[in-house]
Amino acid sequence: MYPRAVARLIEEFKRLPGIGPRTAQRLALYLLSAPREQAERLAAALKEARETTVYCSVCGNLTDVDPCKICADPARDHSLLCVVEEPRDLLAIERSGGFRGVYHILHGALSPLDGIGPEKLRLKELLTRLEKGEVTEVILATGPDTEGEATALYIRRLLEPLGVKVSRLAYGLPVGAEIEFADEETILRAIQGRRQIR
Amino acid sequence: MYPRAVARLIEEFKRLPGIGPRTAQRLALYLLSAPREQAERLAAALKEARETTVYCSVCGNLTDVDPCKICADPARDHSLLCVVEEPRDLLAIERSGGFRGVYHILHGALSPLDGIGPEKLRLKELLTRLEKGEVTEVILATGPDTEGEATALYIRRLLEPLGVKVSRLAYGLPVGAEIEFADEETILRAIQGRRQIR
Numbered sequence: 001m002y003p004r005a006v007a008r009l010i011e012e013f014k015r016l017p018g019i020g021p022r023t024a025q026r027l028a029l030y031l032l033s034a035p036r037e038q039a040e041r042l043a044a045a046l047k048e049a050r051e052t053t054v055y056c057s058v059c060g061n062l063t064d065v066d067p068c069k070i071c072a073d074p075a076r077d078h079s080l081l082c083v084v085e086e087p088r089d090l091l092a093i094e095r096s097g098g099f100r101g102v103y104h105i106l107h108g109a110l111s112p113l114d115g116i117g118p119e120k121l122r123l124k125e126l127l128t129r130l131e132k133g134e135v136t137e138v139i140l141a142t143g144p145d146t147e148g149e150a151t152a153l154y155i156r157r158l159l160e161p162l163g164v165k166v167s168r169l170a171y172g173l174p175v176g177a178e179i180e181f182a183d184e185e186t187i188l189r190a191i192q193g194r195r196q197i198r
Numbered sequence: 199m200y201p202r203a204v205a206r207l208i209e210e211f212k213r214l215p216g217i218g219p220r221t222a223q224r225l226a227l228y229l230l231s232a233p234r235e236q237a238e239r240l241a242a243a244l245k246e247a248r249e250t251t252v253y254c255s256v257c258g259n260l261t262d263v264d265p266c267k268i269c270a271d272p273a274r275d276h277s278l279l280c281v282v283e284e285p286r287d288l289l290a291i292e293r294s295g296g297f298r299g300v301y302h303i304l305h306g307a308l309s310p311l312d313g314i315g316p317e318k319l320r321l322k323e324l325l326t327r328l329e330k331g332e333v334t335e336v337i338l339a340t341g342p343d344t345e346g347e348a349t350a351l352y353i354r355r356l357l358e359p360l361g362v363k364v365s366r367l368a369y370g371l372p373v374g375a376e377i378e379f380a381d382e383e384t385i386l387r388a389i390q391g392r393r394q395i396r
Contacts, residue, residue: 001289003262005247012240017228022378023216029286030215031244032251032260033305039248042210043241046229049207050237053230062230064201088227091199107231180220 006032058129060105060122062087070102077101079136083126083155085109085143089179093141096187101139104129109147110154118154126155130162137165139194144173156197167194204230256327258303258320260285268300275299277334281324281353283307283341287377291339294385299337302327307345308352316352324353328360335363337392341377342367354395365392 002010006028013024031039055061056068063069070076080101084090090103106121129135140155142148156166170193173182182190200208204226211222229237253259254266261267268274278299282288288301304319327333338353340346354364367388377385 001292003247003251003260005243005250005262006260009243009247012236012243015236015240016225018221018224025286026216027214028247029260029284032247036248038210038213039244042213043244045203045207045210046237046241049201049203049226049230050234052203053201062201062204062227064203086227087200088223094199 059103081135082139082141084141092180096184098188098191109151111147140168257301279333280337280339282339290378294382296386296389307349309345338366366395
């Protein structure tokens with residue numbers, strides 16, 4: 001019923017996570033009736049973000065300089081490494097102001113039902129970093145849900161031969177929720193109350 | 199905290215209707231981690247839709263040929279004109295299969311609080327069409343909410359001097375809802391039960 005190009009735009013919006021057919025239609029029609037500059041700005045922002053953004057070769061965070069600002073910052077404590085699932089978790093922890101170490105982003109959590117095994121996570125890169133000997137403590141800040149717990153358990157075992165101190169965020173985090181939705185105070189307490197697990 | 203290009207992409211998503219900061223962040227991060235082709239396809243679809251889609255010079259619907267397929271279709275009843283607020287309302291009515299006339303899209307409804315007065319709607323174009331004398335009945339299919347009712351009332355008065363038959367969709371539509379969310383049967387009954395208002 002819609003012109004082919006409009007139908008195609010609706011289809012592309014429908015591919016995005018959490019966007020159903022109604023929302024996809026609404027977004028497409030909005031962008032067609034909005035000032036031409038707005039659609040152009042969105043298309044340009046998409047293109048520029050894809051072209052200028054890379055993953056930091058050290059920690060895996062999104063960055064436009066490699067290594068990223070956090071990894072390159074001599075004022076951060078490079079002996080304290082916080083392992084998170086996604087860049088948005090790093091952002092939430094940074095917002096809490098309670099952490100001055102560095103990060104390692106896994107880009108996921110173990111989830112056998114979704115076919116996400118250890119080989120899909122940035123674990124080889126984690127081991128390579130730890131082999132350099134600078135890190136003395138690894139904080140496992142994977143989510144307080146089943147996948148995050150399984151991932152933390154897996155990494156705890158993986159790091160056992162290395163003799164590095166391993167801790168887990170304190171269960172100040174609401175169980176079953178996601179780190180990105182936690183308030184800053186909760187994240188702060190979870191970092192302060194972290195417990196050593198080996 | 200995010201690289202500038204990522205922050206800009208999040209900002210552009212936040213400008214879209216119904217997209218809050220969390221959803222904007224999620225969409226941007228998704229498109230950065232998805233296969234490069236997906237972001238490129240979305241940007242290209244946006245560009246193509248804006249470049250190839252125009253509003254039909256007759257009815258105001260989205261189209262890639264002008265006049266649109268409905269306006270150019272000799273099998274449609276060009277004496278029966280259905281006035282709707284938005285292209286998505288036309289689509290919902292077409293899906294019901296209960297209407298074989300033609301359309302006129304207002305691109306909005308009267309809403310004094312939002313600064314939308316009669317001059318913002320395609321009313322001059324409506325009068326121009328009616329002056330040609332081909333149309334014998336105008337069905338006012340604006341929404342069954344306050345703005346839609348006010349718009350229907352305004353158009354009814356506007357058309358009074360023309361002597362054309364004016365009807366309103368029957369209140370089979372759930373009051374306070376929007377046309378685009380009505381099921382097909384409800385829309386069908388609303389068209390069949392339309393009542394003449396002058």
